Amino acid sequence: MKKTLLASMVALLGMSVAMSANAEFKTRNIRLSNGLAQTHPVGNGVKTFDACVQEKSGGKMKITAFWSSALGDDLQATQALRSGVQEAVITSSSPLVGLVPALGVFDLPFLFANEKEADAVVDGDFGKFINEKLDAVGLVNLAYWENGFRNLSNSKKPVAKWEDFDGMKIRVMQNNIFLDTFKNMGANATPMAFGEIFSGLETKAIDAQENPFVTIDTSKFYEVQKYISVTNHAYTPFLVLFSKPIWNTYSAEEKAALSECAVKGRDEERKVIRALSQQSLAKIKAAGLQVNEISPEEHKRMLSKAQVVYDKHKATIGPDVVERVQKTLADLRK
Ligand code: TF8
Structure with missing residues (x-):
């Protein structure tokens, strides 16, 4: 008796859960x-x-x-x-x-x-x-x-070291840290919405942009660029x-x-x-772009030169936020 009562209670409960689950979804x-x-x-x-x-x-x-x-x-x-x-x-x-x-x-x-x-x-x-x-x-x-690690593409010259950015007209996202990162490298950085990049490159209003390989591929930026550098400068x-x-x-x-x-x-x-x-990179290469690697030493040099950007923006981002991410990364790297 007890058992059947329990069983029917469980069954009822199951039904009402199923019913309320359905009832909880509206047309959205x-x-x-x-x-x-x-x-x-x-x-x-x-x-x-x-x-x-x-x-x-x-x-x-x-x-x-x-x-x-x-x-x-x-x-x-x-x-x-x-x-x-x-x-x-x-x-x-x-x-x-x-x-x-x-x-x-x-x-x-x-x-x-x-x-x-x-x-x-x-x-x-x-x-x-x-x-x-x-x-x-x-x-x-x-x-x-x-989104992925970002890499620089341009129509001007091979870029493999810090000094190569000098004078380059580069589109950056509407973001002050990116603006300062590239200004610090001597580039002529211009904030612009993503949707304006292709025509900006095509009309030569800008020489360069930076995005992951897959974006450069699927948004066809490679059609209007000549060089690509494996900078991996931000994620x-x-x-x-x-x-x-x-x-x-x-x-x-x-x-x-x-x-x-x-x-x-x-x-x-x-x-x-x-x-x-990597397939996107191969496609970009096959389209005729010259690929330039950044040596590990140059990568280190870039990181140390970029330190001023960290110092300048730490207060705006929030010192606690920057310290927290650095602590998280330090723990991961142990
Ligand atoms: C950029 C971003 C863009 C994305 C996309 C529009 O360069 O990386 O690719 O925000 O969703 O603006």
């Missing part, structure tokens, strides 16, 4: 924008992200993606999230330093040594610490995806941001689906981008 069309071409691995990540939320919500939630800055550049789209007129954006951290100065930590030149270190920092406590600061300005960061992550005003209207189940699926998308995106990176 999530507009997500990005500045890149859809052929970039972010496209693969978004596909996985979308398939996952559709599955978890029984088809009620879905993601509609807009590519190549169709809904505005990184910063404009992020502001649309804050005011609750757009749901989601995948953006570089760099153009958002005006909103969250602590994000500048990711712009510090030569901060991470490799992808493994970057993953450990952004997926760990440090990433959560930064997420709280984003939350405070109305942005829910669902995950960190990979700026992507943030998968959700509008907090809209987030606050979602149920716990909807929020959980989005958080879990953004991580699934992250794993896919990282897998694809890492497999593609």
